[in-house]
Amino acid sequence: MPVTCPLPALSTDIITLGHGSGGLLTHRLLETGVFDILRNDWLDQQHDGASLELNGRVAFSTDSYVIDPLFFPGGDIGELAVNGTVNDLAMCGAAARYLSLSFIIEEGLPVADLRRIISSIHKAAGLAQVHIVTGDTKVVERGKGDKIFINTSGIGSIHPQAAIHHNRIAAGDVLILSGNIAAHGTAIMSIRKGLEFETSIRSDTAPLGAMVIRLLDRWGSRLKFLRDPTRGGLASVLNEIAGLTRLGFQIAEERIPVEEEVEAACEMLGLDPLYVANEGLFLAVVQQEAAEGFLESLRGEEQGRHAAIIGEVTSEYGGKVILKSRIGGRRVVGFLIGEQLPRIC
Amino acid sequence: MPVTCPLPALSTDIITLGHGSGGLLTHRLLETGVFDILRNDWLDQQHDGASLELNGRVAFSTDSYVIDPLFFPGGDIGELAVNGTVNDLAMCGAAARYLSLSFIIEEGLPVADLRRIISSIHKAAGLAQVHIVTGDTKVVERGKGDKIFINTSGIGSIHPQAAIHHNRIAAGDVLILSGNIAAHGTAIMSIRKGLEFETSIRSDTAPLGAMVIRLLDRWGSRLKFLRDPTRGGLASVLNEIAGLTRLGFQIAEERIPVEEEVEAACEMLGLDPLYVANEGLFLAVVQQEAAEGFLESLRGEEQGRHAAIIGEVTSEYGGKVILKSRIGGRRVVGFLIGEQLPRIC
Numbered sequence: 271m272p273v274t275c276p277l278p279a280l281s282t283d284i285i286t287l288g289h290g291s292g293g294l295l296t297h298r299l300l301e302t303g304v305f306d307i308l309r310n311d312w313l314d315q316q317h318d319g320a321s322l323e324l325n326g327r328v329a330f331s332t333d334s335y336v337i338d339p340l341f342f343p344g345g346d347i348g349e350l351a352v353n354g355t356v357n358d359l360a361m362c363g364a365a366a367r368y369l370s371l372s373f374i375i376e377e378g379l380p381v382a383d384l385r386r387i388i389s390s391i392h393k394a395a396g397l398a399q400v401h402i403v404t405g406d407t408k409v410v411e412r413g414k415g416d417k418i419f420i421n422t423s424g425i426g427s428i429h430p431q432a433a434i435h436h437n438r439i440a441a442g443d444v445l446i447l448s449g450n451i452a453a454h455g456t457a458i459m460s461i462r463k464g465l466e467f468e469t470s471i472r473s474d475t476a477p478l479g480a481m482v483i484r485l486l487d488r489w490g491s492r493l494k495f496l497r498d499p500t501r502g503g504l505a506s507v508l509n510e511i512a513g514l515t516r517l518g519f520q521i522a523e524e525r526i527p528v529e530e531e532v533e534a535a536c537e538m539l540g541l542d543p544l545y546v547a548n549e550g551l552f553l554a555v556v557q558q559e560a561a562e563g564f565l566e567s568l569r570g571e572e573q574g575r576h577a578a579i580i581g582e583v584t585s586e587y588g589g590k591v592i593l594k595s596r597i598g599g600r601r602v603v604g605f606l607i608g609e610q611l612p613r614i615c
Numbered sequence: 616m617p618v619t620c621p622l623p624a625l626s627t628d629i630i631t632l633g634h635g636s637g638g639l640l641t642h643r644l645l646e647t648g649v650f651d652i653l654r655n656d657w658l659d660q661q662h663d664g665a666s667l668e669l670n671g672r673v674a675f676s677t678d679s680y681v682i683d684p685l686f687f688p689g690g691d692i693g694e695l696a697v698n699g700t701v702n703d704l705a706m707c708g709a710a711a712r713y714l715s716l717s718f719i720i721e722e723g724l725p726v727a728d729l730r731r732i733i734s735s736i737h738k739a740a741g742l743a744q745v746h747i748v749t750g751d752t753k754v755v756e757r758g759k760g761d762k763i764f765i766n767t768s769g770i771g772s773i774h775p776q777a778a779i780h781h782n783r784i785a786a787g788d789v790l791i792l793s794g795n796i797a798a799h800g801t802a803i804m805s806i807r808k809g810l811e812f813e814t815s816i817r818s819d820t821a822p823l824g825a826m827v828i829r830l831l832d833r834w835g836s837r838l839k840f841l842r843d844p845t846r847g848g849l850a851s852v853l854n855e856i857a858g859l860t861r862l863g864f865q866i867a868e869e870r871i872p873v874e875e876e877v878e879a880a881c882e883m884l885g886l887d888p889l890y891v892a893n894e895g896l897f898l899a900v901v902q903q904e905a906a907e908g909f910l911e912s913l914r915g916e917e918q919g920r921h922a923a924i925i926g927e928v929t930s931e932y933g934g935k936v937i938l939k940s941r942i943g944g945r946r947v948v949g950f951l952i953g954e955q956l957p958r959i960c
Binding site for chain 1: 713780
């Protein structure tokens with residue numbers, strides 16, 4: 271039977287299963303204004319997708335964010351969901367232009383938390399100069415999700431001079447990190463249940479797109495490869511590239527920039543900073559002749575002021591990552607075994 | 616301390632938290648071959664995003680799929696995740712070209728289930744002629760998710776003659792359904808725990824893109840609006856459009872195509888077919904003069920053989936949906952109140 275009875279009064283405090291029904295409550299969730307801050311011509315159309323004008327080479331990327339806790343020192347899941355995908359596009363040499371936004375909400379999430387997250391998303395999108403043009407909301411029963419998961423997918427315009435591909439990496443290329451490692455993962459771990467301790471460490475979550483585009487303006491194809499060391503940290507990213515290229519990646523422990531407080535916290539937590547996630551950092555593989563100039567450009571950027579050359583690509587040690595330790599020894603740095611930091615992004 | 620001990624043997628039967636770490640296990644999950652069937656040049660690059668060449672008007676859409684159960688008569692979550700987003704693009708008048716694919720897996724999912732889902736995704740993508748070019752896998756702890764959630768986002772090329780926008784809808788336009796309603800939701804409900812009953816009803820999940828493109832080739836801008844009545848069913852979609860246009864939408868109960876077995880099952884389950892989700896169906900708003908011809912084209916398609924004119928747009932009843940019942944009465948069909956069918960897509 272069709273339901274034509276008078277509308278029941280709805281709680282606007284808590285997300286319920288009905289908010290994901292595609293019926294009135296979803297509509298009403300819209301009408302509570304929780305999405306209002308995101309409004310633009312694309313979203314106002316309330317259609318199944320957004321219509322965009324695109325020409326030339328674009329990058330396309332996706333990530334689901336399941337970080338726990340939702341709010342952490344230096345950011346929250348909303349900011350992370352924007353910056354993470356913006357940065358994935360930046361790693362393709364692209365300036366992010368459009369994002370999709372999809373929520374999977376667990377029944378019982380306070381609407382105030384959703385509002386706070388959406389406000390963060392809006393702010394981060396503004397900062398990264400990216401438009402949120404299409405979206406989706408699903409609600410699952412209590413105990414079938416965890417507060418909120420967010421997927422963002424992004425489309426970006428690839429810089430005309432960008433030629434970023436692992437098959438361009440060659441022996442002699444230089445490895446440059448854009449800043450200090452391990453802040454994000456350490457900040458999260460420091461507030462996880464049972465591990466809380468006093469610290470001022472904040473996640474490094476930040477959009478990298480604008481800086482990458484300026485570097486491409488100046489250095490073009492001499493920048494051969496980019497990757498942001500998120501889950502699994504620097505060590506995992508280096509191992510992935512080593513695996514793809516079958517070249518050796520040699521890094522020097524003393525050259526890897528890490529804040530003192532982060533290093534101390536990692537020691538306390540039993541974490542190796544090389545494996546800890548970052549959210550506002552990239553590893554660049556740069557042509558040898560351009561390396562010093564590239565580093566200088568990078569250090570001229572606010573986000574790149576701690577940048578450092580950390581090593582080089584070599585034809586020895588094919589497929590392996592070799593660390594020269596502070597005391598002069600050499601050892602293989604492997605992939606992360608198991609899970610050091612679950613739900614870190 | 617870095618982990619350089621010999622690699623432990625891994626179970627390949629069950630997804631563990633480590634599979635989502637971004638470290639070895641994720642890498643190993645790749646290496647188990649579970650993703651092999653999806654391999655192509657884009658995914659083989661294993662980069663943070665895919666590089667694509669696009670020119671002109673494109674549609675961009677996203678959806679997260681949380682359907683329960685994962686496998687159901689007529690399909691599974693993998694097939695649904697491809698078709699659903701392909702269809703959202705089709706509703707924008709676009710032929711799907713590229714999809715992203717993101718998994719949120721609950722620890723403990725049998726790898727065999729993941730393999731079956733990925734195989735379904737591959738088959739559905741082939742059928743819809745869309746390429747899966749970028750992806751992501753996250754794993755959450757047991758009890759913090761529900762087996763698997765899938766997000767797909769899609770990019771499609773908009774047909775040059777497409778002019779699909781709710782602001783083009785006018786009084787006198789004709790409402791055409793491409794087929795029978797309510798099969799998907801009824802199929803899911805018929806196998807939900809505690810509700811199992813003997814039936815041969817199957818989900819109607821199917822890609823609509825190719826048919827829509829052929830209709831646009833022939834009818835161009837005389838096709839004014841398209842929407843697929845998924846969550847919330849036909850009634851909700853009509854209410855949304857009525858709300859956006861402030862026009863009246865009048866439909867005749869006797870004209871709405873529904874299979875007899877589905878109608879009987881809905882009666883048994885206490886469901887109104889008007890509110891039940893569909894996954895291979897669209898509602899078209901067509902210029903009056905073109906309506907009969909459009910219907911004929913539609914009926915010439917295998918997927919459109921049950922198509923029917925179900926009503927018209929009117930300047931009366933602004934913002935409302937009016938149903939002319941079989942016995943001649945008229946009543947307002949409202950939005951769905953609450954949740955008739957949670958986790959239906």
